[in-house]
Amino acid sequence: MNAYGRQLFTALRFLLCTTVVLGLLYPALVFGLGQLIAPAQANGSIVSVDGKAAGSSLLAQPVTGEEFFYPRPSAVAWDAGSSSASNLGPNQPALMEAIETNRAEVAAREKVTPGTIPLDALTASGSGLDPQISVAYAQLQGPRVARATGLGESTVSELIRANTNNALLGFLGQPSVNTTTLNAALLQARTNP
Secondary structure, eight states, X not given: OOHHHHHHXXXXXXHHHHHHIIIIIHHHHHHHHHHHHXXXXXXTOEEEETTEEEEETTSOOOOOSSSSOOOOOOTTTTOXXXXXXXXXXTTOHHHHHHHHHHHHHHHHHHTOOGGGSOGGGTSOOSSSOOOEEEHHHHHHHHXXXXXXXXXXXXXXXXXXXHTEEOOBTTTBSOOXXXXXXXXXXXXXXXXXX
């Protein structure tokens, strides 16, 4: 066998080895570790209602009507395939117009004065799909949801508390409420009182 043949044979052996290691063994190892260490997250953080998948706790879902908690506005019209921020800066008129439009919409829906609305109810998150809202925004929506569902304000307040995530390590960030899990809990409470 000449030098060219040996180099070709060596290259083919290397290709076969790297394909097995990087294309089969490594993905199987990562998948197995994910299933072992964090199975819920590895499988998409699926939220179920009555045994049926209702969404992912990592993504906000658009809602309409009075009986659900609204997430933050979306800069991408809830399209997970185009997740991104709006790229509007604080001095751009389009951002100010969007904030004022959102402020009027939230004030009318919640029947509150515009000055009492938390900022996260008016602006989109960085991804445009963040399910987390502030506790203040969830509490602002509580009376409307309680009236619409007939569950009572104390029950709705308890559901808000149960779906509140505290700051990471007790001091990084601020408490927030996951609207996807909260709305799933509302559905569950309404179907199984």
